[in-house]
Amino acid sequence: MALVRHDSREVQFKIVYCGPPGGGKTTNLQYIHRRLDPGLRGDLVSIATERDRTICFDFLPVHETEIAGYRTRFQLYAVPGQRLLAETRRSVLAGADAVVFVADSAAGRLGENLEAWHGCREDLAANHLDPDRIPFAYQYNKRDQVGAMRPEDLDEVFGVRVPSFLACAVSGYQVFATLDWVTGGVLAGFHASLAASKRCKTRVEAREAEAAPRSNPRVVEVPAL
Numbered sequence: 053m054a055l056v057r058h059d060s061r062e063v064q065f066k067i068v069y070c071g072p073p074g075g076g077k078t079t080n081l082q083y084i085h086r087r088l089d090p091g092l093r094g095d096l097v098s099i100a101t102e103r104d105r106t107i108c109f110d111f112l113p114v115h116e117t118e119i120a121g122y123r124t125r126f127q128l129y130a131v132p133g134q135r136l137l138a139e140t141r142r143s144v145l146a147g148a149d150a151v152v153f154v155a156d157s158a159a160g161r162l163g164e165n166l167e168a169w170h171g172c173r174e175d176l177a178a179n180h181l182d183p184d185r186i187p188f189a190y191q192y193n194k195r196d197q198v199g200a201m202r203p204e205d206l207d208e209v210f211g212v213r214v215p216s217f218l219a220c221a222v223s224g225y226q227v228f229a230t231l232d233w234v235t236g237g238v239l240a241g242f243h244a245s246l247a248a249s250k251r252c253k254t255r256v257e258a259r260e261a262e263a264a265p266r267s268n269p270r271v272v273e274v275p276a277l
């Protein structure tokens with residue numbers, strides 16, 4: 053859920069990278085961080101949990117978008133994929149504006165991909181977020197390796213109805229294309245909700261104006277003849 057910070061005049065959005073362990077989430081974030089202008093990005097922060105690390109950093113988009121005089125800032129998180137870390141994952145997914153699901157394309161990882169995918173959807177639901185109503189990108193990673201599944205088959209397995217990205221996170225291939233797709237979706241959704249709330253406000257104001265007691269007609273003094 054976008055967070056509006058009046059002190060720094062910023063709108064913050066949270067994008068969470070999910071997927072099976074070893075699929076390439078951290079590699080995505082490390083690549084993005086390396087490629088961003090140091091003046092536009094925050095630090096890469098790694099939060100140690102009991103068994104794994106969650107890494108996060110935030111950045112301001114290079115082509116800065118202003119919304120009603122507020123700058124947009126995106127916070128990127130990569131969550132641990134292990135089943136035992138469901139609690140950490142669930143708390144990182146709270147308030148997510150979008151998800152990038154990084155799948156490992158190897159045929160032998162299909163079971164783990166599916167487990168992570170179900171887990172991610174359950175964690176979103178536990179946070180009252182509908183995965184079908186927020187931008188949810190599919191990135192099929194490790195396309196450079198032999199034995200990668202066909203993208204059409206992966207699309208079918210996940211029931212994908214949006215474009216999926218064939219990536220190689222170590223070389224950075226399609227890493228920004230994936231990120232651009234979700235940030236674009238997040239901004240479009242935010243603009244739409246802003247426009248809807250403006251329309252709603254205008255309707256409420258119009259209704260209030262209609263319901264307000266009309267001022268007494270002015271008493272017109274008729275000059276005595």
Ligand SMILES: Nc1nc2c(ncn2[C@@H]2O[C@H](COP(=O)(O)OP(=O)(O)O)[C@@H](O)[C@H]2O)c(=O)[nH]1
Nearest residue numbers: 073074075076077078079193194219220221222
């Ligand atoms: N060959 C290949 N290896 C990758 C790719 N992306 C990530 N890796 C490697 O896979 C391993 C796990 O990646 P990591 O980003 O730590 O996975 P995470 O657990 O999802 O965060 C690391 O050794 C990465 O270097 C890729 O596209 N191709």
Ligand SMILES: [Mg+2]
Nearest residue numbers: 077078130132
């Ligand atoms: Mg990782």
